[in-house]
Every structure is written in structure tokens, then in C-alpha cells.
Amino acid sequence: MTDNNILLSVQDLKVYFRSADACARAVDGVSFDVRKKETVCIVGESGCGKTVSALSILGLVATPPGEIIDGRIVFAGQNLLELGEKEMQKIRGNHIAMVFQEPLTSLNPVFTIEDQISEAVRIHKKVETESLHEKCIQLLKDVGISDPEQRLEDYPHQLSGGQRQRVMIAMALACDPDLIIADEPTTALDVTVQAQILELFGAIQTKQSMSIVYITHDLGVVAAIADRVYVMYAGMITEQGNAEHIFRNARHPYTQGLLASLPSLSKRGKRLYSIPGAVPDPAYKPAGCPFHPRCPHKAPSCHTEYPNMCDYGQGHLARCPILFQDKGRHI
Amino acid sequence: MNSKNRNNPIILCVKDLKKHFPIRRGFLQKISGWVKAVDGVSFEIERGKTMGLVGESGCGKTTVARLILKLLALDEGKIIYQGVDIGRLSEKEMKPHRKEMQIVFQDPFGSLNPRMTVGQSVEEGLRILGIKNRRMRKARLEKLMEMVGMSPDSTDRYPHEFSGGQRQRIGIARALSVEPSLIICDEPISALDVSIQAQIINLLKDLQDRLGLSYLFISHDLNVVGYLCNTIAVMYMGQIMEYASAEDIFDHPHHPYTRSLLAAIPDSGPQKKLAPTLIKEDIFDSSAALEGCKYRSMCSMEAPRCGKEQVLFEKIGEGHFVRCWKAMKK
């Protein structure tokens, strides 16, 4: 794991949202790396800060309520947090592209598909009009849309949800970015369509050797596509490692709890494990370890000390000193 | 409701349910076609058991729920609840039957009246039961709240003060307030966080064990349905494509659509490669008039015969029905 292999490095990012009453610590010291040609999944429930982390990479967090307190985001040797708006615009879409969750609202309803795809290309690359059209058709073919000629002239409302998401991916690919950030791109889609989109991501990655940061709450999706996984809870990373490590040998009570609470046919007849309580409000987090009120392994020290990452080797880290001391314990 | 009906093992029997919405075009609003939201749905639910209704968006499962509850008028078919054909009843005659079937909705944010306290929302049901005494109502209310895992002093708060999971519990309390025998759960956990989903699933199961409830569990998530349900019906474009016990659906799926749904589940075990041949690209298809099998355009096993004739819902094994002539042939 040499330094040149790391494409994006987020170091100790802190993003807080201040309102009249309170300060919501949405992202509270998050660090993760993305290497070249790998798929990194960031998993967590609503309110854990995964979307805010992703948006901060591209500088898309609204700065009046939000504020980046601390941290560095290093991409190709530059700290993105220090760049001005103009320099960021050169990176957005060009080197780092983003695919959003809602294909319905991410596409502009009054422009044709061709207009929208070519806009990204036109801004970043100097391409003539004829080859622009050809490039659009090629992009649509790359994302698996049949009859691309006709689709280019359609408006978003004439396409299905899956097709719209493919168009979004085509727009993201338009300038051959080095990194794609996908924020829950299949949550709003049917499961069969989701399967196709996941396959598409896999195919693109192999063909164009780019990295993908995939944000989701669905552990099944993570199992299907991830190389490495980061599990987030209440604004911090609780566990990280290879997909194998996380699924076969989870070392943090939260990850263990999540995996145990997934229903499946094989668990029929047995009571499903459920993590008691609920995700804390980002403005009112418990002292010490944010997860400790819900944790079956909690000890007195969990209330007072903020836990540090414990290394289990081979890149597998978990933020729970209690389980680290007692390596055999599992739910 | 005589005692004979209470012992009827089949609590709900739906036969050939149809609901067509007209498409009106032109200046004079002439009917140019029909959207066949529900096109011949039949199933049975046994007392005390859970039936899962699985399908993707637009297949008509929510419409079926509303038809059973008579929130929508049905066009054809029968709905037989505990031996009584409620499909033909007028609104007035339906009133005493209404408290027997209740519904829990998907969206915890829209399912509670924002201007009524939580206690008032749940108490509306107690009024229907005719409990006049205020103290008795209050006692019942507190008991209901405790049953769903909420503290009794949350009754004078407003819905916006609660989280999604808590609101869903309140919705369940409201459904229970009239002491129903059947509860229709319309995607009750889809909008909740993963860790809360397990809590609500456990709650539903516990309530079923304690109160002897029957459930019609509507969902698009096969994992949840596989865990919770006794029988599963797979729905596509207004028709049931396959119906069997939960184990049979997972172990011996016969219909190509069921197979594609199962193959599409991203597995939370070791990484599994999807079988690409089972799924074709989805195309936006607004034409509702399709002869023959409705799944034809997406089916990997499509043959010319599929477009020519109506496909019947036939028995392929013990308690296992499928709507595919090719599957029947094998």
C-alpha cells in the first residue's frame, strides 16, 4: 500500500451544522482512503454523516448552516478544502463525478437527454459538435441503454427510473473521471433494476479503471460490490476493512448488531436480534462512545472515554477497545 | 357476526379482484383505454398466519390493500371476510365490519394527523368501539401504548416530536385500538432505518403471537417476507404470478419473475455473481393493453405462445400455484 496508490484521502474531517439552538456534529473526525481502481463502500443509517462526508469532498455542503471545522481532503496531491470555487469547478465532473439518489429530480425536466449529457462534456473538454453527438451515443451504449439514438432526443419523463439512473451515470462518465461518488444511487429503484445498475458499476470499473465511492445503507449491496468497507455511526467511522473481514468477522458491536438484525429465510422461526434504542440526534450525542447506550457489551469506561481505532491486522480496524481486549466475544 | 364465522380458518378470501382505471383523452374526455391496476387477483389468508404480497413498484399491491379495506370501490371480484362477502356492501353496511380489518402505512410521517396529539389519534379508534367512559378510554390507551413499546406519557405529544420508528409504533397502536383480526401492513418498514426495522418486525411478530392477529404483509423486500410470512404471493402488473409457502418460493421458484427477483437480491453473504440472463432491461412502457402474459416483454423464456393466449393460474404442487404455462410443462 504505497502512497501513489491512494487516489483520495480524507483525513480527520469535521463538519458541523450550527443552528440557533444547537450545533449538530454531523461529521466528527472521519478519515478514509480510496485507492485506484477500487470500490469503497460507506455504510450507515440515516443521520450518520455519510452523505455530508461525500458532499464535502466536492465542496457541495451549504456553508451558512454547515461549516468545515477541521480536516484535509487530499486528491492528486492537493487539499481540496483549500481550493477556491473556480478550481473546484474544474475538478467537479471532470476528475470527480457524482451520481445522486433521486433520478427523478436530478435530471432537468425541460432539457433533452442529449442536452444534459453534452453539457458536462462541453464544459470540461473542448470537443466539436459532430463528435459530441457521437460521444453521447457511445456513452449511452456504455451504460447499457438500448436504442441510444432515440433516447438522446427523449425528455426525462419519458424514461423509466432505471434508465434515468443510467443517464446519470453516463453524465458522470462523460469526462472520464478518476473517481465517481455514488450517493445511494439505487435506493429509489426496484430490486431487479438495482441488480442491473450494480452490474453496470462493476463493468464500468473494470473497463475504465476508475475508483468508486459507494454510499448506501443496504448491507446486501455492500456485499455485492465492495472491495473495502467503512461503517459509519453518528458521524464517525466505527469499523473498516475488507468486505470479507466485515461480513465474516465483524469486530464492532454496531456492525455485529446490524448483521444480526437482517431478516432472511434462514432465520425463520428464531427471534430477530434488534439493536435497542435509536440513532442519536447529531446535536445531542452521548458522551464517550456514541454507541454505548445501545451496546450489549458496554463497560463503565465507554461512558467517559472516546474510543480509538483498534487494529486487527490486514487493514481491519474497529473502534471498540472492549471487544479488542476480549477477542472472542460476539453476539 | 355469529360465532361460526369466528372459527372460520380462512379469515380472508379474495377471488378474481379487478380494478381498472379509465384513461381519458381528448376534448370530450372519452375513454381511450384502461389501466388495469388489479387484474384478477385471488388468494386466501388463514387465521393467525401471515401472507406476504411481494412485487415491485407499480404492480398494484397497494391498490389491492385499498380494495380489501374498501377505501376504493372494486370493479369485479369478491372479497370474503370471515364468510361475509363485503365487496357488495354499501358504506353504511360496511361500518361494523371496518374495525375487523386495519392498516399500517408505509410513510410514518404522513400516517399521523400532525394537528392531533398521538393520544387523540389512537383514541379515535376507542371512540368507534363505543367506550364512553373517559377513564376507561385512558386506561385502554395506556395499555395500547405499552403494548407497542411506547411509554404512556407520550400520549399528549405531537407526531413531529417522534422519530420514524416511534411513529410507526403509534400507527400500529392506532390499528390495534379497534381490536381487529386482520392487519394489512403496507410496506411498514421500508422507510425506516435498518436497525429499527428489526425492532418493528419483532413487534409485529410478538403482537401476532399474543393477539392471534392475521397479517397481509406487503413489501418489495423478499428477505423480510421470507423471514416473516407463512405464504407468499408474487405480483406483477396487477396479477399474481406465483403463490406458495415461503420455503417453496425460495427453494423451488417456478415463475421466471420470481426467479429474477430472487437472483436480484444482493446477498449479504459472500459475494455472488448475478445471473445476467434472467433480467432484461426495463423499458418505459405505457401501453396497458397487452394480450397474453403480462411478463412477456421482460421474460427470458418468452415464446410465441406467450403472446397469444391468457395464461391461467394453475396448481403446480401442494399449495403452490403459478401463472406460466412453460413452468407447468416442466
Add this chain to the structure above:
Amino acid sequence: MTLNETPVAKNFHVQEPLAPKRTRMEEFWRLFRQNRLAIMGLFIFILFFCCAITGLFLTWGSKPVFDPSLVRLEEKLRPPFSKPNLDLLEPDQVPTLNFYLMGTDDLGRDVFSRMLQGAWVSLTVGFVAVGISVLIGIFMGGIAGYFGQHYFKIDQILWTLFLVSGTGLIFLGVTRLGTALLLLCLAYIVYAVLTRHRFREKATPKRRSMFHINAVSVDTLIMRIVDIMLCFPSFFLILTVVAILPASIYNIMIVIGLTSWMGTTRFVRAEFLSLREQDFVAAAKALGIGNLRIIFRHMMPNSVAPVLVSATIGIASAILTEAGLSFLGFGVPPPHATWGNILSDGKNFIFDAPWLTFIPGITILIVVLSFNLFGEGLRDVLNPKLRERH
């Protein structure tokens, strides 16, 4: 097992801590406080309210504290803050406070007292007129929104027409034809009631008779009535009606109320249309709650927000209308003072006694402005998008 028999599970699930309890009023006040103009509007509104109430008592009766109708021709057109000429006045004609706070008009009447008396009129007209229009609006809007898709059948339209024309003809003296129509109508109603059960069977019957062809929906009917009412230039309509009817404050209030319910209807209907699709309404129906209770107990409280906003702004508008009517001479009859009256009296003396136009004019301006600001502040606060969880 029924609910009564089941044992209650102790510690069923771990309780999530609830946020500190804030009632709706506290929440509302917290948001409202942030809009300074709205606070100013509210303050002036309360001030106006108090002035009107006290004004009523101070100018009531034959020997009031402040006498608005006492004529002192010697003291006419005196400027504000001027002292009375004590030699020319009887002792009981001397104004309270020993000076004319706002001067006198052309009949020597104390303008301040008249303003106080007029405040009460404006208040009453504003609130009662808006009250009437809101009641009608809520009713019409609620019916249109909730029952909108119910259709009147052709036969129902026909017999209503027969009924109306029959009654009309009797009134006009054509008794025989009129009674014939009414009897026909009655016979038809009896027939329809007796054979009702036969036509209740199918939603889409085979033989489409007069009983089933949809003529017009409730929604269309009510909305077209609204459109027709909106076509009338309302001020002139009010003017006409007031000119025909005997002049009295009550007639004015009722007429203004009857001609300004249209906006409220539209708001309420729009809210109802969107509320009808909400799950909690479906849940209420599934519980078996009757339609009327659903409309008034479940849906109405949710539609109140735009109505409140339009009501506050409507009060301002009603005050302006009343002032306009009085200015033209069609308002409350003299000697009762209203702000419009004072303006009207003063229009002949704009250069000699400008205070007679400026004082009522600026007061109307401030009151109307404050109502508008308060209404805007309310609208911002009641906007559900700003409602946060905890």
C-alpha cells in the same frame, strides 16, 4: 385473546429519550419571534384592539367621557393640540383634557373622540365581515374539496330546476303552472326515493338511465359559482347592495362578508385536495369514522393555516372597504363617526384643515399595514416546511 386479557410486557423495548416538551404555542412563538416586522404588526394590532374597546366605552351613551357628537360651531376647524377658547364655551362643552388632541372638524366636533368611536366601527366591520366570509369559505371549500368527485345526476339537476322555477312562478303570480311544476317535482322525488334500492346495485350499470348519467360534479359546481362571484367588481357590488338596502352597519358587514368568501374557499379546497390523499385520512376512514367527523375534526385543523393568513389580510381589506364606502357616503349614517366619514368630511378642507384628512388617512394606513405584516408573519410561521422535528 382480546386486548383486555393480554399481559402487558414490561420493558418491552428500550425507550428513546424524547426531546424536551414544547407545546405548539411555544414552538409557534419561537418562530414568530424571529420576524421583527411581524412582531411590530402584532403589537399595533393589539394596540388597535385596545383602543377600539376602550374607545367604545369612552364614547358611549349620552354623557360620554369623550363626546364625538358635541357640536361647537365656535370652535370649528381648530388645529391639533390647540387650546379651546374658554370664553366662548359652556362649561360642559369644554373638551376633556382641556385641549383638542387632534383638532376639530367643520362642525367643531372633537376629532379625537370621533376617531375613537370610528375605531370600534372599523374593528367590528373587520372582524364580523371576515368571520362571515371565513365561515362560508370553509364550508364551501370543505365540501368542494372532500365531496368534489360526487356527481349530481341529470335527474337531480332537473328536479332542482323544477323546484326553483315552480316556486318562482308562484311568487310571480302564475299559480297554475307553478303548482303543476311543484307537484311534478314532488311526485318525482317520491318515485326516486321508493325505487332507490333498485339502482344501488352496480357502480357501472348496463342500462344507463337518467339516474346515472353524470351532469356536473360538486367540485365543478362550487368552483364555477366562485368564478362567477369573482367576476363581479366587488366594490361596486357592495356599493349597489348598500345603496338599495337601508343604511346600517350590520348590512355593510354582512354584504362585505358575503362578497369576499371566494379566496378562502379556494385555499380550503386546495388544502383538502392534498389532505385527502394523506395516509392519516385513509386511516381514519379505515377505522370507520364518519365523513363529517373526518372533515371537521381531522382535516379542518390542518387547513386552518392559509385561512388564518387570508383572514388577517381580509380584516385589513374589510376596513379599507368600509372606509371607502363611508367616504362615498354609503357607509354608516351620521352622526356616528367612522374613519371614512371623517375623511369624507375633511375632503373639502384639505388646504384649510389638512389634519382632517391626514389623521384618519394615516391611521388607516398604519392599521392596515400592521395587519398585513402580521398576516405575512403568520404565513411564514405556519409554513409546514419550517416545522422541524424537535
